[in-house]
Amino acid sequence: MTARAVMVLGTTSGAGKSWLATALCRWYARQGLRVAPFKAQNMSNNARVVPGLDGQLGEIGSAQYFQALAARALPDVRMNPVLLKPEQDTASQVIVMGQVHDELRRVPWRERSNHVWPHARAALDELMATNDVVVIEGAGSPAEINLHASDYVNMRTALHAQARCLLVTDIDRGGAFAHLYGTHQLLPEHERALIKGFVLNRFRGDASLLAPGPDQLQSMTGVPTLAVLPMWRGHGLPEEDGVFDDRATGPAVSDAGVRRIAVLACPRISNLDEFQPLRSAPGVRLVWARHPRDLDGADWVILPGSKHTTADLAWLRAQGLDRAVIEHARRGGAVLGICGGLQMLGHSLSDPDGVEGRAGAVVEGLGLLDLHTRFDAHKLLRETGATFSNAETFAALDASAGPWRPLAGVHALGYEIHHGRTDTPSVATQAAPWLNRTAAVLHDAEGHPLGWCKGQVLGLYLHGLFEDDAVMRALFGAQAPSLDRVMDGLADYIDQYFAAGALGSLIDGA
Numbered sequence: 123m124t125a126r127a128v129m130v131l132g133t134t135s136g137a138g139k140s141w142l143a144t145a146l147c148r149w150y151a152r153q154g155l156r157v158a159p160f161k162a163q164n165m166s167n168n169a170r171v172v173p174g175l176d177g178q179l180g181e182i183g184s185a186q187y188f189q190a191l192a193a194r195a196l197p198d199v200r201m202n203p204v205l206l207k208p209e210q211d212t213a214s215q216v217i218v219m220g221q222v223h224d225e226l227r228r229v230p231w232r233e234r235s236n237h238v239w240p241h242a243r244a245a246l247d248e249l250m251a252t253n254d255v256v257v258i259e260g261a262g263s264p265a266e267i268n269l270h271a272s273d274y275v276n277m278r279t280a281l282h283a284q285a286r287c288l289l290v291t292d293i294d295r296g297g298a299f300a301h302l303y304g305t306h307q308l309l310p311e312h313e314r315a316l317i318k319g320f321v322l323n324r325f326r327g328d329a330s331l332l333a334p335g336p337d338q339l340q341s342m343t344g345v346p347t348l349a350v351l352p353m354w355r356g357h358g359l360p361e362e363d364g365v366f367d368d369r370a371t372g373p374a375v376s377d378a379g380v381r382r383i384a385v386l387a388c389p390r391i392s393n394l395d396e397f398q399p400l401r402s403a404p405g406v407r408l409v410w411a412r413h414p415r416d417l418d419g420a421d422w423v424i425l426p427g428s429k430h431t432t433a434d435l436a437w438l439r440a441q442g443l444d445r446a447v448i449e450h451a452r453r454g455g456a457v458l459g460i461c462g463g464l465q466m467l468g469h470s471l472s473d474p475d476g477v478e479g480r481a482g483a484v485v486e487g488l489g490l491l492d493l494h495t496r497f498d499a500h501k502l503l504r505e506t507g508a509t510f511s512n513a514e515t516f517a518a519l520d521a522s523a524g525p526w527r528p529l530a531g532v533h534a535l536g537y538e539i540h541h542g543r544t545d546t547p548s549v550a551t552q553a554a555p556w557l558n559r560t561a562a563v564l565h566d567a568e569g570h571p572l573g574w575c576k577g578q579v580l581g582l583y584l585h586g587l588f589e590d591d592a593v594m595r596a597l598f599g600a601q602a603p604s605l606d607r608v609m610d611g612l613a614d615y616i617d618q619y620f621a622a623g624a625l626g627s628l629i630d631g632a
Contacts, residue, residue: 125158125250126629127283129258131276131317133265133291133301138323138351140185141359142290143259145612147193149625152613155254159189162242162275163204163261165214167392167429168360171503171537172197172220179503180220181205181539184395188359189257192609200245204238209390209430209478219245222501232272239274243282250283255629258285265308277313286318286628289345294324294353299335306343318628319348326353349620357615358402358608360395381598384411384420386443388434392427392462393539399588399602406598414446422456422525423447425463427585431495431542432478432485435466444488451490456525457579459491464574464581465542468493475499477541490579492560495542502540508572508584509533511563519561519575526563526580528596534564536586538572544583546574 128146132139143159151157164183172187173196174180182202190197199220206214216226218241226234249256264276280287289305291298302320320339329350336347385397387410400408411417428434438444451457459467468487475481477497513530546560564573564582573582587593594601
């Protein structure tokens, strides 16, 4: 191994590990170094399609995808060799080196480490051999003493890479010094020796008021506090997991010309990160909807992707959101379904192989598009370029397709991750007679349909729509800040707030 490893550990989940690791990737890349990110195991339903083994495409967590972009490296499956995608509270799909391994789903949690650690270790060794710096992200807390013996994501990885570790905590939650001290003390002595600095994240106020806390903490642990990072909500990097920061964003809804967009925050929402550009789009107020009242006044309603479409559809019905979405469309409001959201908009979903539950199950959809989805055991993964139909096609759908007409002729780049295969049945049930006919309006390079429109309702299999500049210009007349600009902003931020020379010292030869 030739690379230096810098690892970001956290006192808790949500402490800021992913954000800081991304910033470090760009900071070290700007020093002219070859940099790669790594996380041995991620648990997230936010995933991206990247190059895998033997010419195949595979999946990694979105956090490592963005970290690779920050490192100016080509993302690949070695950067996140194990990905767990939760489907239920007690069950997850297990993805190893980019591919689904159903047999590991049944292996008990503690025993699973013995099966997957060799893959993670080999991937780390390859990255260490071909880079100058590997920025490693931990998971949760390294001091979960009930899991320590089987935890390979944190200190086992740190020891293998001889990583210099930063321990970050969210001071905005309170108890930051106790979190840092307790985490440090619960680790065995040889693991504590790897921790080179503490980071206080999301601080609001006068940093001088922290004294004498950092000095006292250093006297008790021997570890200095290397940075106090002020609260920064608008950095532009998507949150890694779930709707972590679910405050409404954008101008007040009372402002003239504001477009209010409500995204349904289903329990098993996936690929949430693709909506980040909407948070900074001009004239857009983005809200997360969990109750029918959250749709009041919405111009658009978005049904996002889902790791378990039928379960999230049942949740919508339990909340009364199914009726609210249908009523929104009846009143002429725009509706967009992406991947799992598209599948929900159809008439029915069948599961002959039991991909999402009971084999042979058939579930009724919302009936807003004349479509049927059949779940297939094979998961389709691909990076995709697709083109929207011309203006004449949209015009033929009737005037209610107006919200989506600006997309006519636009070519978009994105990706697909889905088990479902969707088509238009020969006989439509017309559950929504106030809408016009369903028509395919988005096709890939081979002419296969990836999106369908019926009046003001649009459903697509293409993820990443709002990350495409041409789409943003067509729909909003502007584009969000580029990811490259966002990454540079992160690097500038830590350069400003870390102690002078601290970042360089983490990779020096001493």
